[in-house]
Amino acid sequence: MSEDFIEINADLHIHGLYAGGTSEKMIPKIIAENAPLKGIQLIGTGDILNKHWLKLIKEQLKEIQDGIFEYKNGTKFILQTEIEDKNRVHHIILFPSLSKLEEVYEKFSKYCKDLDTDGRPKIHLTGEEILEICNLAGCLVGFSHAFTPYFGLYSKFNSYKECYGKYWDKVYFMELGLSADTNMADRIEELQDITFTSNSDCHSPWPNKLGREITRFKVKEISFEEIKKALIRSNGRGPTLNVKFDPREGKYHKTRCTGCLLFFEPKKAEKYNWKCPNCGKPIKKGVDYRIEELAKWKEPKHPKHRPPCIHIIPLSEIISLAYNIKNSWSEKVQEKWREFVNKFNNELNVLLNVDISELESIDKSVAELIFAFRSGKFQYIPGGAGIYGIPVPPGKKIEIKYFKDSQKRLIDY
Numbered sequence: 361m362s363e364d365f366i367e368i369n370a371d372l373h374i375h376g377l378y379a380g381g382t383s384e385k386m387i388p389k390i391i392a393e394n395a396p397l398k399g400i401q402l403i404g405t406g407d408i409l410n411k412h413w414l415k416l417i418k419e420q421l422k423e424i425q426d427g428i429f430e431y432k433n434g435t436k437f438i439l440q441t442e443i444e445d446k447n448r449v450h451h452i453i454l455f456p457s458l459s460k461l462e463e464v465y466e467k468f469s470k471y472c473k474d475l476d477t478d479g480r481p482k483i484h485l486t487g488e489e490i491l492e493i494c495n496l497a498g499c500l501v502g503f504s505h506a507f508t509p510y511f512g513l514y515s516k517f518n519s520y521k522e523c524y525g526k527y528w529d530k531v532y533f534m535e536l537g538l539s540a541d542t543n544m545a546d547r548i549e550e551l552q553d554i555t556f557t558s559n560s561d562c563h564s565p566w567p568n569k570l571g572r573e574i575t576r577f578k579v580k581e582i583s584f585e586e587i588k589k590a591l592i593r594s595n596g597r598g599p600t601l602n603v604k605f606d607p608r609e610g611k612y613h614k615t616r617c618t619g620c621l622l623f624f625e626p627k628k629a630e631k632y633n634w635k636c637p638n639c640g641k642p643i644k645k646g647v648d649y650r651i652e653e654l655a656k657w658k659e660p661k662h663p664k665h666r667p668p669c670i671h672i673i674p675l676s677e678i679i680s681l682a683y684n685i686k687n688s689w690s691e692k693v694q695e696k697w698r699e700f701v702n703k704f705n706n707e708l709n710v711l712l713n714v715d716i717s718e719l720e721s722i723d724k725s726v727a728e729l730i731f732a733f734r735s736g737k738f739q740y741i742p743g744g745a746g747i748y749g750i751p752v753p754p755g756k757k758i759e760i761k762y763f764k765d766s767q768k769r770l771i772d773y
């Protein structure tokens with residue numbers, strides 16, 4: 361790598377305390393204090409179209425250049441929000457400056473009642489119209505958790521080009537979402553030229569949520585222009601690593617009933633018209649099957665620019681598993697977590713880089729599980745229907761309950 365490039369870990373999609381269902385601890389100062397413990401240098405501000413949130417950002421952080429704010433510990437933030445369009449598709453927007461933010465705010469406010477009440481406002485415009493406004497203001501737009509049912513672009517469209525109309529070629533990135541990864545998404549032909557980002561989309565600032573997924577970028581410095589170049593992959597800048605959940609841990613990975621939580625072979629769910637013959641509740645299509653429908657290739661075709669994609673489990677969850685403690689907030693788990701992070705600088709370093717023999721010096725059983733994880737030996741009860749998947753250490757028995765026709769009982773067709 362040429363000397364003047366640096367690599368940074370970035371989490372470009374979070375939500376602040378004004379978004380629904382978020383922790384009241386989700387304030388800029390606490391997020392910034394936790395970032396270095398996780399190993400992140402750059403965070404999306406989240407919710408920046410909300411005036412109250414913008415006020416907190418301005419109060420607790422300092423604007424060091426256009427579009428970039430900094431906390432006193434050096435953690436940097438880029439102006440960012442997520443919005444929902446009139447087709448119920450979620451988009452991520454990055455803004456180049458406060459004045460451009462204001463410009464977009466003025467335009468969006470004509471199509472939105474709740475810009476200042478919600479964190480993720482609903483804008484009554486199409487993806488194409490949103491992109492027109494954002495493009496004019498020099499913002500960057502991508503789509504969030506691309507494949508998830510409800511709000512992922514591919515739950516409403518078969519191609520991102522349909523969503524963005526004549527501005528499709530101004531879309532440079534796509535967020536994989538917790539339930540998919542690079543191997544899955546690179547089976548889809550139209551995504552070959554798009555940068556994949558992995559972000560936490562977190563609602564709580566603690567390091568098991570903040571940065572649970574990150575994208576590593578090669579840039580010259582942390583600035584809007586450099587992040588833009590990295591997302592567009594120009595002049596040597598670009599993503600160098602996606603760090604994320606194993607997709608099986610994501611909430612929508614497998615096709616599953618939202619009522620009785622039985623898993624379904626997708627073809628069987630189709631046969632029953634996506635209504636559970638066991639309990640009558642809707643069956644939610646899994647991201648794995650949605651990708652199957654969209655895929656051109658059986659195996660992923662990674663374009664040359666695509667960086668590696670590594671799976672992780674939050675360290676506090678690994679410690680909980682090692683000690684068989686349900687609550688990853690227990691004193692014992694937190695104490696061990698602090699020991700690891702104090703010794704090895706940050707959580708991502710512990711999970712990704714530190715030699716197992718060194719990790720053993722702090723705790724043998726935790727080191728063993730990190731080793732098992734790094735060598736791909738973890739098993740999962742997969743997620744689906746809005747329920748997270750559960751990682752299970754190697755050697756333990758797991759049972760995954762699939763619907764069988766013999767279970768058909770409640771509903772008569």
Ligand SMILES: [Zn+2]
Nearest residue numbers: 442450504511
């Ligand atoms: Zn979203």
Ligand SMILES: [Zn+2]
Nearest residue numbers: 617620636639
């Ligand atoms: Zn059911």
